[in-house]
Amino acid sequence: MTAIDKRVSTPIIWLLLLTMPYWMDAVGGYTELACRVVVLGLAAMAVNFLLGFTGVLSFGHAAYFGLGAYGAAMTIKYLFPSTALAILLGVVVGTVAAAVIGALIRKLRGTYFAMVTIAFGQVFYFIVFRWNTVTGGDDGITGWSRQPLNLGFTTIDILHDDKAFYFMVLAFFALAVGLMALLLRSPLGRTLVAIRENERRARFLGVPIERHIWLSFVISGGFAALAGALFALLSNFTDPRSLHWTLSGNFVIMAVLGGMRSFWGPLLGAAIFVVLQDYVSSHTENWMSFIGLFFVLVVTFFPRGILGIIKRRLGQ
């Protein structure tokens, strides 16, 4: 049943993503909102690589997201005006940070792991917040914008054509998500799922657990950094809030809301989160309490997330 589900659901998801800028307006949205769904969806899927497929909860992934954003912004502002280079350096910065932090915390488990990821996340947040001369402090990095994409044979103006920018974002999303799917279907991915399922059994099958948790943390952090880099390019701006722990919490909420045991769940969670945020926040300042209430309802009644309940309905 699940095999058939996938054969139908995956093309539908891609079809929706490919056509999103064309029907977003009709349903009251706009292209930038579509970009936000895809970028934050990628971040939530990155968090879920660790949470849903390795069984490790990180409450500090905004740090790598934010470092990706700052890496991209500072590359264009100070180093070289190239969108591609900005994304590359953003990913490198975030991934290296995840590799260092991951190495320090890989022996911790459960709540302790989550707490320490928050703590390290906040360390990065405060560094960026306070280091005025380099990071612009509270004001963030302004006065730069994403650069036209030079493909050699042609140049795409992603700065003014927001649909073109959307498709660039989607291309990176597709690359990342395809890589994720490939990894999860490989022996490495199965080893990670085995750790989620039963760490003790995995250890006594001969898996060096800490090394694999570290690996998963780095991969996950790298994808989060990519999302962060794209997020900075989306708004031509980045500020310390992109590293704040509340954003880390939002990523986890998106993943759990959509369904952390399913591959696409976090994307659905991100879509709901972003659209709800956009819609509710235009009516009330207290939009977070509505999302919080919605989250509590979903977790209480559909512990497998929204995609989990859809799958179950289809399966029966």
Next chain:
Amino acid sequence: MSLLEVRNASRHFGSLVAVNNVSLMVQPGELRAVIGPNGAGKTTFFNLISGFFPPTSGSIHFDGKDITNWEPHVRVSHGIARTFQITEIFPELTVRENLRVAVEVAMGLRNRPWLSREADAQIRARVGELMEMGGLAAKADRLASEMPHGDQRAIEIMMSIALRPRLLLLDEPTAGMGDQETYDITRLVRKLHRDEKLSIVLIEHDMRVIFHLADRIMVLAEGEVLAEGTPQEIAKDERVQAAYLGKTE
């Protein structure tokens, strides 16, 4: 040369001495049972051999190497596999997937982000073989958590066998099972011992199982070796009878 040699191993937890000065030699191809009343230190002793934690004093040697301070996964790669008193499997994976993980790890593929067609076919064949051997082939695509207790135990044992161990540690493989399941598991263990020439150390409470399987028996009581010998010798040993009767009294 003995395959496993434990020399004067002790393990303290604070002031509690769980295992006190226990020595054990297991020859290649031997099936050794470890029995004893509850709280005798049997599982702690297993944890020392498998590397769950190191001994407070004493040493452990496997195949001539001092493994006392080795990590569990390194011991596994040198041929020591174990099962647990409470079955440890991957509940939300199918039987096939459970075994597949074990086979891939055993083949040294756990870091691999891709797989060749040949390797994939090789893995499938080995998984099929293991399911056949463990009597699980008909239930290959069912979730492990949905299986009866006896089948879950068989999955755990076959996952250990997937590692091609030279020493298998079984911690109460028939605990909590009915007669038929106990019989099936006993038969599986004997098959692995006889046909695969596997060396096995077994903790067990069911005396029928032990007398059916074991070459030699070590009796632990309150962390110490009370007696050692063939099943016949142990059955006649008065200290052993006293230890068991004293506990049940």
